[in-house]
Amino acid sequence: MSLDDAVSKPHDRLAKALAEDLTAVNHLIRQRMASEHAPRIPEVTAHLVEAGGKRLRPMLTLATARMCGYTGPYHIHLAATVEFIHTATLLHDDVVDDSAQRRGRPTANLLWDNQSSVLVGDYLFSRSFQLMVETGSLRVLDILANASATIAEGEVLQLTAAQDITTSEEIYFKVIRGKTAALFAAACEVGAVIAGKEDQTVRALAAYGDALGISFQIVDDLLDYTGSTATGKNIGDDFRERKLTLPVIKAIAAADDTERAFWHKCIAKGQQEAGDLPHAIALMTRHGTLEATRAQALYWAEQAKSALRDLPDHPLKPVLTDLSDYVVARLN
Template structure:
């Protein structure tokens, strides 16, 4: 992929359009991740914050606020809040998942230890609450506090659901709406709220973020089994090896005969995996059209996100957000 093509990607166009705002967000993040008494806090935080992520969630907050005509300073605080919440959850997730790599680099828990990762994550959550209070908007505080609770709830629900073949698509959606979509929807919703946008526009921004987050996660699930894309951003089969009951597997299990169900019990519930099991899993997904069915779901959620923006004013940022919804599912079209 050439540089010209990369520059046309919607998140890159958003970043370019909002460069001045994003610079202010980055300055604020560096200020607030400092600690006078515990130097390990900025060390651990900087390792993850400066790892080269796209900062998509804070960009969504900035875009929503500007799209709704906001001219004040507090969208920067809210964007930094969203990034701190996201970073805190990543630190905690890597401990829970016993991960050793993130964004191509060693995880903080590997470089330091689990205790440091958990406690620094707690610190960032505390910082995020300090930041979200500063605009003095109770509705904003309500949205972001609820999102933080939803993320934690979704992660705990996943602990019990991820390796249980009784998990349904409804439970899967509940997990995804918690651990992934809740922060997307909060990021967009608070942008509209701080701008004083009408209720229908705020609701539309929430719907956009929620649907975008669900589509984002389903695509990730699809690509883990090879999806329908030639190039993916992670190793095929990671979720399978980690025994995660993702949407394609849930769909295949629902149609499984006794022999197939015994296979899924062995590899997912019991974790007894052998050479060739990933290929067998892929064959079962193909046999029951599970990847295609999950693809249809992802496209539906992306269309829901795009359509939600229709009530918002015509603006280059609206176009970029619409294109972002399309881009999320581009690799599985």
């Protein structure tokens, strides 16, 4: 399947099916990111929110609510909540990572400053909780509050494991389940909960989001070594930032003493020289860690599909199934 067939069409189909709801979500986002007393808040927020992101997470909330037969107004609130949480984490991440670019544009911390990014991120978290409360569902509040805490926990775990070449695959999966998969899972779960569906359906949709999020992050990490500008990735960014992602963790585990010394120099000490990135990619290729990482991304995409199989038929069900191909198609 080509990238256009596997990726664009499922996403476009979902966006088209949810067009009216997405318009309402975007209206609510713009309304709630306003601030009467601090105009910098909407300036910073708009820079990121309107930067051309795919709105994948809020679309998952809208889609699962519709699949579950929800007819009320609060799926719009929950989709906006999910997007606010996501945007807040991006603002904070760019400060932590000292990033200069996101989605092909300068980051907010570069255009304004770190303080503005952190504080506007905090504001968006606060707005997200206001939106949650308006649904009147304690269960929804519990799910999204737990997801917010898990995201922060994953980010802190990643920070403490950074540049530590003894970091294991177990720690890696804890990190990505926290910083990425938790919000995917919660976005799907609350769509079912607000519709009042039974626990079996709620669990299935949460499992779908979890697996989709894991696959999504593994693909993103792999593309740092195998992608191209066409995929929106700058090759070697994670390597230069000394991030221990799955292909590197696998390569270190398979390394001999000489190779381990190389990884220690580049990742632990940060003493990188011209030619180190190609050498790192050569080591990963030699040990088959790029292909092994790809296999794990495909495995989790299949797990996402499997989670949906026993759910009742609905026009959006095959589109969500195809989204599993959406996240891995960039590897082809």
